[in-house]
Amino acid sequence: xxxxxxxxxxxxxxxxxxxxxxxxxxxxxxxxxxxxxxxxxxxxxxxxxxxxxxxxxxxxxxxxxxxxxxxxxxxxxxxxxxxxxxxxxxxxxxxxxxxxxxxxxxxxxxxxxxxxxxxxxxxxxxxxxxxxxxxxxxxxxxxxxxxxxxxxxxxxxxxxxxxxxxxxxxxxxxxxxxxxxxxxxxxxxxxxxxxxxxxxxxxxxxxxxxxxxxxxxxxxxxxxxxxxxxxxxxxxxxxxxxxxxxxxxxxxxxxxxxxxxxxxxxxxxxxxxxxxxxxxxxxxxxxxxxxxxxxxxxxxxxxxxxxxxxxxxxxxxxxxxxxxxxxxxxxxxxxxxxxxxxxxxxxxxxxxxxxxxxxxx
Amino acid sequence: xxxxxxxxxxxxxxxxxxxxxxxxxxxxxxxxxxxxxxxxxxxxxxxxxxxxxxxxxxxxxxxxxxxxxxxxxxxxxxxxxxxxxxxxxxxxxxxxxxxxxxxxxxxxxxxxxxxxxxxxxxxxxxxxxxxxxxxxxxxxxxxxxxxxxxxxxxxxxxxxxxxxxxxxxxxxxxxxxxxxxxxxxxxxxxxxxxxxxxxxxxxxxxxxxxxxxxxxxxxxxxxxxxxxxxxxxxxxxxxxxxxxxxxxxxxxxxxxxxxxxxxxxxxxxxxxxxxxxxxxxxxxxxxxxxxxxxxxxxxxxxxxxxxxxxxxxxxxxxxxxxxxxxxxxxxxxxxxxxxxxxxxxxxxxxxxxxxxxxxxx
Numbered sequence: 001x002x003x004x005x006x007x008x009x010x011x012x013x014x015x016x017x018x019x020x021x022x023x024x025x026x027x028x029x030x031x032x033x034x035x036x037x038x039x040x041x042x043x044x045x046x047x048x049x050x051x052x053x054x055x056x057x058x059x060x061x062x063x064x065x066x067x068x069x070x071x072x073x074x075x076x077x078x079x080x081x082x083x084x085x086x087x088x089x090x091x092x093x094x095x096x097x098x099x100x101x102x103x104x105x106x107x108x109x110x111x112x113x114x115x116x117x118x119x120x121x122x123x124x125x126x127x128x129x130x131x132x133x134x135x136x137x138x139x140x141x142x143x144x145x146x147x148x149x150x151x152x153x154x155x156x157x158x159x160x161x162x163x164x165x166x167x168x169x170x171x172x173x174x175x176x177x178x179x180x181x182x183x184x185x186x187x188x189x190x191x192x193x194x195x196x197x198x199x200x201x202x203x204x205x206x207x208x209x210x211x212x213x214x215x216x217x218x219x220x221x222x223x224x225x226x227x228x229x230x231x232x233x234x235x236x237x238x239x240x241x242x243x244x245x246x247x248x249x250x251x252x253x254x255x256x257x258x259x260x261x262x263x264x265x266x267x268x269x270x271x272x273x274x275x276x277x278x279x280x281x282x283x284x285x286x287x288x289x290x291x292x293x294x295x296x297x298x299x300x301x302x303x304x305x306x307x308x309x310x311x312x313x314x315x316x317x318x319x320x321x322x323x324x325x326x327x328x329x330x331x332x333x334x335x336x337x338x339x340x341x342x343x344x345x346x347x348x349x350x351x352x353x354x355x356x357x358x359x360x361x
Numbered sequence: 362x363x364x365x366x367x368x369x370x371x372x373x374x375x376x377x378x379x380x381x382x383x384x385x386x387x388x389x390x391x392x393x394x395x396x397x398x399x400x401x402x403x404x405x406x407x408x409x410x411x412x413x414x415x416x417x418x419x420x421x422x423x424x425x426x427x428x429x430x431x432x433x434x435x436x437x438x439x440x441x442x443x444x445x446x447x448x449x450x451x452x453x454x455x456x457x458x459x460x461x462x463x464x465x466x467x468x469x470x471x472x473x474x475x476x477x478x479x480x481x482x483x484x485x486x487x488x489x490x491x492x493x494x495x496x497x498x499x500x501x502x503x504x505x506x507x508x509x510x511x512x513x514x515x516x517x518x519x520x521x522x523x524x525x526x527x528x529x530x531x532x533x534x535x536x537x538x539x540x541x542x543x544x545x546x547x548x549x550x551x552x553x554x555x556x557x558x559x560x561x562x563x564x565x566x567x568x569x570x571x572x573x574x575x576x577x578x579x580x581x582x583x584x585x586x587x588x589x590x591x592x593x594x595x596x597x598x599x600x601x602x603x604x605x606x607x608x609x610x611x612x613x614x615x616x617x618x619x620x621x622x623x624x625x626x627x628x629x630x631x632x633x634x635x636x637x638x639x640x641x642x643x644x645x646x647x648x649x650x651x652x653x654x655x656x657x658x659x660x661x662x663x664x665x666x667x668x669x670x671x672x673x674x675x676x677x678x679x680x681x682x683x684x685x686x687x688x689x690x691x692x693x694x695x696x697x698x699x700x701x702x703x704x705x706x707x708x709x710x711x712x713x714x715x716x717x718x719x720x721x722x
Contacts, residue, residue, distance in 0.1 A: 076469030078439050079650030108437030109472050113651045136608075152680045154672040164604045166611075174607065176600035182593055199592045208674030226587060226594050231560045232543050233587050239537035239683045240601075242668075243525045246535065247497075250527075250660045251651045257667055274663060289440030290474045290612045299611045302635060306618055307603075311515040313569030319513045322600045 003339035006360060011049055011338055012037050014348070014360055018052055021355040022059050023066035024088070032090035035121040040338045043329030046186030047122045050344045053351045055088065055119070057265035064088055064118055070095045078107045081252050082114045086277055089120030089141070093280055097126045097139070100284040104135055108289035113252035116276035119143070119263050123163035124177040124326070130165065130284040131173045134293045137165040138283035142248040142255075144262040147181050148222035149238040150230055153208040155222045156257050159185060160244035165323070167287065169297035171304045175323030180241040181223045182234075188214050188223075201228030247281040254279025364700035367721060372410055372699055373398050375709070375721055379413055382716040383420050384427035385449070393451035396482040401699045404690030407547030408483045411705045414712045416449065416480070418626035425449055425479055431456045439468045442613050443475045447638055450481030450502070454641055458487045458500070461645040465496055469650035474613035477637035480504070480624050484524035485538040485687070491526065491645040492534045495654045498526040499644035503609040503616075505623040508542050509583035510599040511591055514569040516583045517618050520546060521605035526684070528648065530658035532665045536684030541602040542584045543595075549575050549584070562589030608642040615640025 012033050019029035040048030058064045068087030072080045080099050084092035096112040103110025120126065123139040130137030143158025159179040166174045183202040191198045191214035198214045205211040206220030210229070217223065225237030249256035254275045261269035261278060287293040310319045340348075345360055352359035373394050380390035401409030419425045429448030433441045441460050445453035457473040464471025481487065484500040491498030504519025520540040527535045544563040552559045552575035559575045566572040567581030571590070578584065586598030610617035615636045622630035622639060648654040671680045701709075706721055713720035 074650075074652060076647065076650040079469035079646060081651045107468055108440035109470055111470050111646055111650075136612075149668065149671065149680050151673050151675070151678045152668075152671040153674045156668060156671055156680075164608075166607055174603070176604050178594075178597040178600055180597075182588070201593050204674075226597055227543070228589075228593050232562050232589050232593070233539075235681065235683075236539040236541075236587055239539055242535070242683060243537050246527055246661065246664065247525075250657060250664055251497075251648070253652055253656070253660075256660070256664055274660065285440060285472055286437065287612070289435075289437040289472075290442045291435060291614055295614070296611060299614075299617070299635065300607065303607065303611055303617055307510060307513075307517060310510065310513040310517055312512050313514045313565075314512070317512045319510050319517075320596065322596075322603060 002342040004342060004345050005337040005339045007337050008037060008041065008334060010360065011040065014352070015049055015052060017357045018056065018351065018355060021357060022056060024091070025067065028088070028091045031094055032088050035090040035094070035125050038125045039122045041330045041333045042122070042124070042326035043333070044122055044326065045341070046184065046189075049340065049348065051119070053347050054263060054265070056351060056355075058118065058263075061265050063261070063265070063269070068092070072099060078103050078110050080112045082112055084114055084117035084277060086116055086118070089118040089278070089280070092117040093120035093126050093139075093282070094129065096280065097129045097137070097282045097284070100282045101130055101133055101135065104130070104284040104286050105133070109283065109285045112282045113247065114280040114282070115249070115252040115254035117254070117278055117280055119278070120280055122177065123161045124165065124175050126282060127163045127165035127175065127177070128173065131167045133284070134167055134287050135284045136287065137163070139163040139280070140244045140248055141280040142245045142260050142278055144260050145258045146185060146217070146223045147225055147241060148204060148208070150225065150235045153222075154258070157238070157241040157245060158260055159223065160241040162240065162244050166300060167293070167297060168304060169301045171301055171321070172327035173323055174300065174304070174321060175326065177323070180226050180237050180244060182226050182228045182237065183223070185223065188217060201232075244281070249275060249279030251281065252279045363703040365703060365706050366698040366700045368698050369398060369402065369695060371721065372401065375713070376410055376413060378718045379417065379712065379716060382718060383417060385452075386428065389449070389452045392455055393449050396451040396455070396486050399486045400483045402691045402694045403483070403485070403687035404694070405483055405687065406702070407545065410701065410709065412480070414708050415624060415626070417712060417716075419479065419624075422626050424622070424626070424630070429453070433460060439464050439471050441473045443473055445475055445478035445638060447477055447479070450479040450639070450641070453478040454481035454487045454500075454643070455490065457641065458490045458498070458643045458645070461643045462491055462494055462496065465491070465645040465647050466494070470644065470646040473643045474608065475641040475643070476610070476613040476615035478615070478639055478641055480639070481641055483538065484522045485526065485536050487643060488524045488526035488536065488538070489534065492528045494645070495528055495648050496645045497648065498524070500524040500641070501605045501609055502641040503606045503621050503639055505621050506619045507546060507578070507584045508586055508602060509565060509569070511586065511596045514583075515619070518599070518602040518606060519621055520584065521602040523601065523605050527661060528654070528658060529665060530662045532662055532682070533688035534684055535661065535665070535682060536687065538684070541587050541598050541605060543587050543589045543598065544584070546584065549578060562593070605642070610636060610640030612642065613640045
């Protein structure tokens with residue numbers, strides 16, 4: 001695989017100009033670019049600029065509204081439902097998280113369900129907005145159906161990620177940001193490109209049999225929930241995914257389960273939707289609503305140090321603190337630049353040509 | 362295995378009389394018995410009256426306070442920290458969940474962290490308290506260290522369960538109530554008694570190697586997080602368990618990680634605790650804080666029906682809705698009685714003799 005390395009600034013400018021060409025207001029274009037860049041900076045290459053042309057294709061199909069009227073449609077002092085007006089999830093989600101944070105400032109916590117949205121990038125971006133305010137951040141979203149619940153032979157759930165983020169003292173925030181499937185679709189795509197077998201327990205084929213062939217997902221197969229099979233707790237991964245789906249969509253009025261509209265523009269959304277767009281769910285809780293923030297951070301630092309110094313199986317592989325690798329990527333890539341795989345560079349330059357903007361070089 | 366079947370009422374009376382003998386006030390004895398009975402009724406035999414003598418042994422060691430002064434020690438309109446004063450978790454947890462529910466009634470949501478508590482029974486009991494009020498219930502707890510994080514060769518986390526419960530319309534509530542380990546300790550105990558091999562991926566031995574020997578846990582081994590190994594997402598199970606630990610204990614001021622006091626009375630708590638007792642975390646959110654409760658329930662019914670009628674791998678194994686099997690158990694056992702395995706009956710009757718109360722017959 002060949003990578004080209006770009007500065008954060010050059011990728012940011014390019015991404016902003018793509019969103020401006022879609023007709024996004026400048027503040028929205030900057031925000032959406034910030035969400036995508038955060039993903040590339042944190043080493044989650046599958047959710048950054050690599051998806052840019054996907055967003056554009058959805059906009060071309062009029063499934064993304066570049067100038068949405070995002071608004072609160074229902075609320076109490078600490079809860080709200082936001083209608084994203086079919087806007088970019090990259091813009092709708094930060095709007096909703098801000099609502100949660102403002103409520104938490106006044107009442108201790110804030111919880112916001114979102115309907116009528118689109119793909120929101122990495123869950124971690126939004127949860128980290130709360131962390132900056134000395135709050136615990138919660139962020140989740142449902143997604144296009146790819147995962148079969150335990151015993152099922154059809155795709156009823158997305159990889160539905162959930163994220164919890166906590167501010168530490170002298171260490172980076174603890175960020176648990178995870179898809180509720182056994183393996184991310186991105187990992188599967190890498191195996192598909194390389195034509196390499198995958199571990200048992202990631203996918204089942206069209207007959208519901210576990211398969212090591214990465215192409216089975218395209219041939220009527222499904223991803224498996226975290227836990228992989230019943231013996232190893234796949235009903236738990238299914239339960240977590242169901243939780244994300246219910247909080248994000250049944251609570252907000254978005255589409256859920258198999259009705260969630262696909263991210264890819266070449267697949268049409270359901271002709272009989274049960275809600276509007278895709279759904280998200282966000283939460284913010286003030287640390288000092290429970291104990292002084294400094295005490296919490298001291299103890300979280302102690303937690304981190306104890307886990308980092310744990311006795312390990314192999315000498316050279318320490319226990320990893322959730323969010324630590326992404327933070328290390330971010331520090332490195334801010335200085336060294338962001339490597340982008342050549343097929344993505346080609347895709348972005350074709351996009352630039354189509355939109356009439358300057359390409360990456 | 363030989364079972365004896367008892368009526369709910371006879372087991373309830375027996376359990377109440379044990380808690381009364383410990384010196385619990387009558388309302389606390391009734392509540393604690395209700396929590397344990399709910400577990401037996403719902404088919405979670407490992408967390409019901411089978412644990413009764415364990416609670417008594419902790420009380421004998423003065424690690425459980427039968428007459429605690431449970432109180433809110435810190436709060437905002439929607440958040441609170443509760444000090445359980447070393448009381449029974451079976452009593453402390455419902456107290457804390459009531460605080461969360463009252464806050465939610467006024468402000469839309471309520472969130473309560475608990476320190477200085479003990480084992481709280483099944484997480485589902487507490488979350489279902491919110492469901493009865495047309496709220497979403499959240500319940501979690503940390504627990505004695507048995508689980509090794511990914512790459513670790515020591516036990517740093519408990520089986521730390523998390524529970525989310527949602528009210529449906531014509532169907533029973535959807536209750537996702539799950540340990541964040543690959544397999545519950547109870548399943549392991551069954552294999553230990555029968556001397557049968559367990560699936561790969563449940564435990565690792567003292568050298569950190571996956572083992573199918575159920576006795577390895579006692580010989581310096583550890584349980585594995587949901588996901589079992591790195592390839593199958595054990596870092597996600599570890600991340601979920603970490604989330605439960607941080608919300609339950611770092612936030613409340615309880616002990617976390619390897620410092621969580623053991624449930625078994627023959628193991629001493631850490632001589633250098635980092636907090637007080639074990640920790641829990643509860644939440645309640647009013648459904649109508651997001652959309653009318655009737656709309657939510659209609660859509661959750663539709664969600665349930667779609668998943669129940671999913672295409673399955675085997676003709677005779679339908680997709681299970683989270684909480685459905687436990688609800689079915691509850692309906693059946695309320696009528697047919699509760700089967701208790703003979704070793705537990707013997708244990709309870711020895712307990713009765715020691716306490717000078719009437720045994721089960």
